[in-house]
Amino acid sequence: MINLILFGPPGSGKGTQAQRLVEKYDIAHWSTGDMFRFELSNHTELGQLAKSYMDKGQLVPDEVTISMLKKRMESGKATNGFILDGFPRNIVQAQALDALLEEKNLKITALLSLEVDEEELINRLLNRGKVSGRADDINEEIIRRRLQVYKEETTPVYNYYAEKQLAVQVNGMGTIDEIFEELCLLIDDRYTTQFVY
Ligand code: AMP
Numbered sequence: 108m109i110n111l112i113l114f115g116p117p118g119s120g121k122g123t124q125a126q127r128l129v130e131k132y133d134i135a136h137w138s139t140g141d142m143f144r145f146e147l148s149n150h151t152e153l154g155q156l157a158k159s160y161m162d163k164g165q166l167v168p169d170e171v172t173i174s175m176l177k178k179r180m181e182s183g184k185a186t187n188g189f190i191l192d193g194f195p196r197n198i199v200q201a202q203a204l205d206a207l208l209e210e211k212n213l214k215i216t217a218l219l220s221l222e223v224d225e226e227e228l229i230n231r232l233l234n235r236g237k238v239s240g241r242a243d244d245i246n247e248e249i250i251r252r253r254l255q256v257y258k259e260e261t262t263p264v265y266n267y268y269a270e271k272q273l274a275v276q277v278n279g280m281g282t283i284d285e286i287f288e289e290l291c292l293l294i295d296d297r298y299t300t301q302f303v304y
Contacts, residue, residue, distance in 0.1 A: 109134055109188035109294060110213060112195070114265060115221030116257045117250070118228040118235070119279045120286060124221070125192040127287050132294070135185035138192040142175055143167060161243050164252035166196055166260065173203045180207065188216070197260045201267050217297045218268040219290055221279030225254060 109132050113121045122138065129136040143161060146154030153175065160167045176194055195201040208214065223231075229250055236244030243249050268274040275297075277289050 108185075108213070108216070110208075110216045111188070111190045111294065112215060112218040112268070113190050113192045113221070114218050114274075115279060116223065116228055116261075117253045118232040119221035119223045120231075120283070121192045121221060123283060124287060124290060125190045127283075128190055128290060128294070131291065132187060134187050135183055135189040136192065137176065137179060137183070137189055137194070139167075139172055139176055139194040139196075140192070142179060146175075162249070164243060164249040164256065166256060169197070169199045169203070172196075173200060177207060180211075195264050196257075198263055198267060201264050215268070215271075215273055217293065218265070218274045219293060220265055220274060220276050221286070222276050223279040227280065228254060 111128070111134075113125050113128075115121055122141075125136050125138065128134070143154065143157040147158050147161075148154070153171065156171065157167045166172075172194070180189075191204075195204050204215075229247065232244045232250045233247065235241065236246075243253065265274055275293055277286065277293065279286055281289075
């Protein structure tokens, strides 16, 4: 199984790369942001609650996020593995994920971190906002707030996995094809290494 965490700030290309990786490796795609947007478009109570945080560029409370992901992991099929995209976003979530995976006797293969300059991120998000109309991508102040939350709460997650020798940095500034190729090389290498030893 290939069990990946695709890591990086908002606008680093996690969603785009995850879609391609999911196709290539035939694994499940679990994006907590997409799950919240799905709830929102279905006008559920969870969607309304999430919106009140998303619109401000804040994280949705851990309890809500973790139980939503847990449900999805338990009901979804992931025979060949999965990609987590946008989760975990803080240490509490990383610890909850450890517990969830342990219950199922699963392990993370690698955390792949897409590295992109801040100004590039802001430009990408503003451009995405123009196309998608995503409320949290339209306003520069909210974008900066999300990047701040990422720095303060999410970057420690990288170290959490680095200590377990699972974290790898990837240059996220190239073309979509170049980044995809790099990610595939890393995954194939990790997977083979894990397989052999
Ligand atoms: P994303 O599409 O991953 O950028 O997520 C959009 C928004 O959904 C974030 O700004 C948060 O408000 C919320 N969100 C997504 N994933 C999480 C998470 N793991 N924990 C808390 N909030 C999240």
